[in-house]
Amino acid sequence: MSGSAQTGTIITRVPARMDRLPWSRFHWRVVVGLGGVWVLDGLEVTMVGNVSARMTEKGSGIHLDPAQIGVAAAIYITGACLGALFFGHLTDRFGRRNLFMLTLAVYLVSTVATAFAFAPWYFFVTRFFTGAGIGGEYAAINSAIDELIPARxxxxxxxxxxxTYWLGSAAGAAGxxxxxxxxxxxxxxGWRLAFGIGAIFGIFVLLVRRNVPESPRWLFIHGRDKEAERIVSDIERDVESETGQPLPEPGGQPLKIRQRQTISFFEIAKVAFVLYPRRAVLGLALFIGQAFLYNGVTFNLGTLLSEFYGVPSAKVPLFFILWALSNFLGPLLLGRLFDTVGRKxxxxxxxxxxxxxxxxxxLLFVTKTGDAWTFIAVLAVAFFVASAGASAAYLTVSEIFPxxxxxxxxxxxxxxxxAxxxxxxxxxxxQLINSGQRDLVFWSFVLGAVVMAAAGLVExxxxxxxxxxxxxxxxxxxxVADAEEQDATS
Structure with a gap:
């Protein structure tokens, strides 16, 4: 693969050294510093769901109708999609750490600006840039986490x-x-102050994140192998000091790497869709399945409870808290099974x-069976199961490509x-909630179920x-393929 700056060929055992590390304080710093983005995203997405009913009332200072709440959600997601692409490319080119600091700053500025919304158009603009910051975080954070956490x-x-997205949801709902x-x-x-919760927590994450190093895997590929060795050696010394035991020798074979400073967008797209087309189909199916159902329900749950169950806007967050906690318990209790029973x-x-x-x-909804508590209980069961799978969509894509x-x-x-x-x-x-007709909303739930089931069959x-x-x-x-190709032609 030519056309990129090359800095030399090296042999490294950095991946094996990282994978054989026991769990330590270093890994907890990674979890808190990088994982905090999901708490922020949970705060942001659920915050709109929580305050949406209030923002449609007179006297809110920014009168929106349920359909405009849906539009704002779509704009937020559009920003997240475009931000993910823009910052994702920069993350592979300039490093994980540089970008996960920048994207968090974009989020902080944008969410504070949202609190000053005075008209629908202004609210839409700030939601777009807030989404862009969060979308950029997805790419930088998930790649860094998988490269810093042991394989086992x-x-x-x-x-x-x-x-932990759902811990953010619960915190946002409680606030x-x-x-x-x-x-x-x-x-x-009140709804303006609600957006400040995310900004306050974001500052805390920013402070912790300063102590998370660049991915050694990214460094040795981009010609900074000495820096990668130094970072891994520092981590190893800290772990040995913490455990009081010498680390075992790393297993596996060393990698022979032909270093490159940049890789073109064309090459990256070619890898995904030409070299690994089946994996590309898998990744798309998992993301589409969870995105339709999750975003459809999350952004509109407040208005759905108010419109069809008569839940006062001030009480909507209570239902969100219970639903969010069920979503967090899914990954927490089922997560280990993805390493034991298996991903597939x-x-x-x-x-x-x-x-x-x-x-x-x-069926419960369209037949008017039970009240709001019955509805939220069944919804909690559905998303207890779904949340672990939705989280696994990000895990899958981050694992199966070079x-x-x-x-x-x-x-x-x-x-x-x-998208x-x-x-x-x-x-x-x-739009269907705005119609006020249960039978129309019924079909949106059914469609969400069909899309989720289809993704499960693709898996x-x-x-x-x-x-x-x-x-x-x-x-x-x-x-590595470059290095092997170079050996074959030399």
Missing amino acids: VRGRVDIVING ALVLLDTSNFPANL PMITASYIGSAVVVVALA METRALAIALFYAIGT IGGISGPLLFG LWLGIAAERRPLEELALPLT
Whole structure:
């Protein structure tokens, strides 16, 4: 593969050295510093769902109707898709650490600006840039996490970290429960303060994130092998000091790498769709499936509860808290099974299983069976199952493509899948909820179940047994192939 700056050929054992590390304080810093993005995303997405009912009321200071709430959700997702692509490419080119600092800054500025919204168009603009920052985070963070966490626990750690999105949701809902109470704050102020919760937590994440190093895997490929060796050696010394035991020798064969400073966008796209077409189909199916159902429900749950169950806007966050906690418990309790039972059976079961429960939910809804608590209880069961599978979509894409393309692969499949499912879902749910007709909303739930089930069947067909396997075994780095090609012609 020519056309890129080359800096030399090296032999490295950095991946094996990282994978054989025992769990340590270093890994906890990675989890807190990088995993915090999911808490932020949960705050952002759920915040709009929580305050949406209030923003449609008179006296809110920015009168929106349910359909415009759906439009705002679609704009947020559009920003996230474009931000993922833009920042994802920069992440593969300039490094994980540089970009996960920049994208967090974009998020912080944009979410603070949202609190000052005075008209629908302004609200739409700030939601777009907030989404762009979060989308960029997805690419930078997921690639860095998988490259810094040992292979034997990569699945459960990644899934639980992605599941912390719902801790953010619960925190946002709890905060909104207080802030939307008009006995505490005026109707035109409480929802504005709600957006400040994300900014405050984002500053904390930024401070922790300063102590997370650049990915050694990225460094040695981009001609900075000495820096990679230094970082890994520092981590090893810290771990040995913490455990009081010498580390075992790394296993496996060393990698021979032909270093390159840049890899073209064309080469990256070629890898995804020509070299690994079956994996590309798998990634798209998983993202589209979860994005349609999740975004459709999340962005519109507040208005759905208010319109069809008469839940007061100030009480909507209470339902969100219960639903969000069920979503977090899914990855927390099921995550380890993705490393033991395996990726393929667990992802298949979570997608198809959740689809079955959503169909039951749709029937309950259209027949007016039970009250709001019944509805939220069945919804919680559906998403307890679905949430682990949704988190596994990010894990899957970050594992099955070569390291040089990892961040952009996450961004590409997130952007395409979410653009199809994540934009259409909120728009469809928003419009049908606005109709006030249960039978129309029923079909949106059924469609979401069908899309989830279809993704589960694609996983059953094309899924990859990635559990406990090194990243370099799942997809050989392009630079290794370059080195082998160079040896064959020399």
